Amino acid sequence: MKNAVFGAVLALAAGLSPAWAEMTDIRFTLGWKTQGSDAPFLLALSKGYFAEEGLNVTIDQGEGSAATVTRIMGGAYDAGFGDINAIIQNAAQRPGEAPVMVYQLWNRPPFAIVTPKTSGIETPADFAGRTLGGAQGTPTTRLFPVFAELNGIDLASVKQENMAPNLQEPMLIRGDIDGAFVFTITSWFNLIANRQDPAKDYNWFQFEEYGMDLYSNGMMVSRALLTDKPEVVAGMVRAVNRATLEIAKDQDAAMEAIMAFDNLVNPELERARLNFALTNLMNAPEVDTIGMGDLVDERLTRSIGIVAKGYGLERLPEASEIFDRSFLPPVTERAFAVEIMN
Template identity: 85%
Template sequence: MTPIFKAATLAVVTAFVPALATATDIRFTLGWKTQGSDAPFLLALSNGYFAEEGLNVTIDQGEGSAATVTRIMGGAYDAGFGDINAIIQNAAQRPGEAPVMVYQLWNRPPFAIVTPKSAGIETPADFEGKTLGGAQGTPTTRLFPVFAEMNGIDISTISQESMAPNLQEPMLIRGDIDGAFVFTITSWFNLIANRQNPAEDFNWFQFEDYGMDLYSNGLMVSRGLIADKPEAVAGLVRAVNRATLEVATNQEAAMDAIMAFDNLVDRENERARLNFALTNLMNAPETDEIGMGDLVDERLARSIEIVAQGYDLERLPEASEIFDRSFLPPVEARSFIVEISD
């Protein structure tokens, strides 16, 4: 009986070989150079979660969270980690072409104005008469006029200087500007690299605390992938969700996956950046009710209005054009509990 059983088993395995050989190829772009906040995608890759879903995912470094959108629209990539606000901009201008967010990761925005405490800026009104600087085109810079309007700031009294992103913190430290339009998850660590203490020596005016109720980065996919291979999108979301929940409780495994992808990164620095993302960008109170990966439609609608005002968009996309929750696992499978290990 044993030889017959083995033969039967071999026949079953052989029957599945063609299916296993037809994995769906997905070209994936990160939002920037390899960082700790990329852990959900790199852990899913390293641990074989994508492969278990029948996906052959190739991951490349990015050129900016907004560039993820244009990379996907250009056809070079099928999916990526990028900013939902860039989807809103492109969906308004090119309906039906922009990618769609299918798993929201950063449910709190990293947009902020950072000022040295020595500048004496304690409230938004204190920005009047000061000099602020930032890179052109970034959400923080473009949305500042909306921030100013919401908080009763006379923007005509403020001098704004344009500069390359890598000059913001050095100019802030030298006193060339009184505040900088930044991404918290980037600027915090740039200040540390410049031997500054971002927690004790700087004030952070985070947009979400001043009426700018925005979402930010997450997993987005092309409309073509949704139309042609919806089962692949569902598998991609399941793998990322599985890895995200694991990252929240096991940062060592997350960092092992990051180092396996790019052994040139500073492990401790990127571990700190991962923890920053977990505790400052991925922990909105709404996740207790709706789970990680989802968002609140009414909040998204408000954020669309804010982005439209900041970018002078002539058309307001519907929330359904920006986000598609139909690929999400059940809410009970997306319970997000962060445990920061020492």
């Protein structure tokens, strides 16, 4: 099923017996169509972790991690899984209206430029005279001028073509473009779906390795929820934290939750995507010290500067406008250890 509502029924199954009046309805949007990386939320839903916190959560599929922000700002959703960089952009333009990140999941960004090894592009300097393609408005595309400046690339020497996201990998494979502005967690699996070997046959210029020290997706909540119902936010964070630690050690349970939510997904593909997220996006060294869900304020401040430059923002929001750690459980309860199951 595409949507799922678990409320008092799940709570009763867990032996909690709450009254309907005690449950708080929460509308939650994912970042995209159902994917393995959504497992923290879907497991919290299916196992009743939200219900144990008195939350009747409805989860819908998304339209893009940046759209999560606009969906919440528009009032259609209370919370969601989306990109912290989109929060930065909207907080700069509409102070006090943008959602706030309360549980950081992807502490490494998925932004990259992917090139076929046959192209001969081995360093950023090799982009000169080449054609790169990407979807207009995505963080990877919008932040490329900053990437170019940091890595000594003359922007005028690089031809850029705008294209729909679903055309990037096919055009790359055909040789119509020399490289693509992508999200690794999406493009890696798109290449596999096109019978390509992303590890063997492609080079990945990951932004974080070239001076772009950015955060990415996590759980965000509306300003209204944060202000009016802080106890609800705390309950959501506890439930998601519990589920996140569980999926790191038990991908079987994660996949059961994903398939229960949407039985049309490819379980093999989405399990691989989940493992990709666990090992490539959720394992920054800082997590060993600060625990899952938190971030480093100084690093966030630097990333705000990068985003402001790439998006031409006139105002730089403070880190406190973007992220609120006050709802996080103690760091000892957020120790993150990944055990990939075969």
